[in-house]
Amino acid sequence: MRKNVRKHGRTITTSKVTESFTMCEMFERFMWFKQSEGLAPRTIEEYRIHFQWLLDYLEQDLLGEQMTLDVFLGWADFMLNDKGLQPTTVNIRVRTMRAFLRWCYLENLIDNPIHERFKPMKTAEDTIEALTVSEIKTLLNAFDESTFVGFRDKVMVMVLLDSMVRISELLSMKRSNVDFKAGVIKLEAMNTKTRKAREVPLSSKTMKLLKEYFIESEDFGEDILFLTYDGREMVSNTWRTRLHEVANLTGIKKAVRPHVLRHTGALLYIMNGGDPFSLQKILGHSDMSMTRKYIQMTNMDVKRQHNSFSPLKNVFR
Template sequence: MCEMFERFMWLKQSEGLAPRTIEEYRIHFQWLQDYLGQDLSREQMTLELFLDWVDFMLNDKCLQPTTVNIRVRTMRAFLCWCYIEELIGEPVHERFKPIKTAVDTIEALSVAEIKTLLSSFNDNTFVGYRDKVMVMVLLDTMGRISELLAMKRSNVDHKTGTIKLEAMNTKTRKAREVPLSTKSLKLLKEYMNESEDFNEDTLFLTYDGREMLSKTWRTSLHEVAGIAGIKKTVRPHVLRHTGALLYIMNGGDPFSLQKILGHSDIQMTNMDIKRQHNSFSPLKNEFK
């Protein structure tokens, strides 16, 4: 099975999947390997074995169904490829499916909660200040965590007040430019001055100049939200959702919002988007 997986990963890399996606495939496969404790022959790759793995994750490890489903989808894609390539004889993927979960309603943060969260970061440390800037940028650009961590210093345009997201780092594999409000741009410029000694093009780095892991930052964000006394679940996607909601509540139109979010191919010039964002930025009225 390990040999099959390496062939599968070679195919995925040739398809141009983002490095972070490739890394996640490997992490999910390693979790399966940790459960098995050994490699498998093609005959051992049965439906029962993979269903037992799901049962182990749910009932022994007590993982959330959404977490289990992320791992299931990755391995299901692998098993589907194995069957199509005739490496296994059983279409395991047809019955090895994500489990049913309750609809996860994303609860946006209020303006008061955003201010409380931002005031809870320790500005006197590099990590605290960096995380505060990251929250501001994530709210303002309404980007994804993967896009945030892939942002480059060289793609920040202080004159136009935008950040270019390169195609290989976006979910849709299409490059786009996202605007920043004056407040966020000022904080970002200060942060860039503080971190330029790292001599790295990646925008947001660890305290010792290495690339950040999304899991690590999610955990840190959750911890700061707990310190702030925020009862809602605070994760990167909640900030993206909150930014989009505030943009509309401030009077922004859904067409420019869709363009900023990267959800459509609506034909608007970057100047149109920047003008709309300046007027209706999620941070415009909240942080005068």
């Protein structure tokens, strides 16, 4: 609605919040809106997890007038400096809440366009969080293959590195999606970020491990590929925590997260001679700009590639 206000002897019209809701009530309306857009269930889950982290920081719900820029900047500062989270991790959470704040403003649920000044922090674009080959071997050797959980986790890491899928895509895989003959796994459109189906190839070594896992998990009688020790569907945040804990036991100093394994696989793909166009298709990126960051190599790698693919190679053959 709009409100008439007298100023300097004349009437002007100003915008006004149409209804009064608490922040939690606004968020539930926002979630209803996002669900109506057809977002995947796991994406909706991520929104809720990020919002819960904000509530944990605030320790209370807020009224609309209490939702100020300082509140959200304080949360970002807390995550970065008190919790010691990486800027890239903080930015993921900031983007989620920024989308929420933008929606609230456009729906006239809050007065101020907080989203215009609550922005992701700048990070080094050329920096890619990735593991070395030695660190990958150390991580894989840390899993206790004598237990179902240990073997399952090793297979999951192998599939993540080899297929370079997102964690949501990994946990949505079904046994029926795996084509052992073709050496690929089909990702269904409803479970991908771009809402487009795609097939991701796997190496023969990963496929061999996956066959063994099929045998180990067939008694559960479930089509979902990766399950808990008692046959239930896995929760992404729980597995992220477990992966981090296993990595800590190895002495690896880097933060080992599913997205780091995705980055690692993509970087090694390029370093081993893979072309960026096929990488873009495997990763499911909508344009090349998102794939470009994986093409940043060390000078040694550039020199090795140049020796193999110099423009003059065929001229003086």
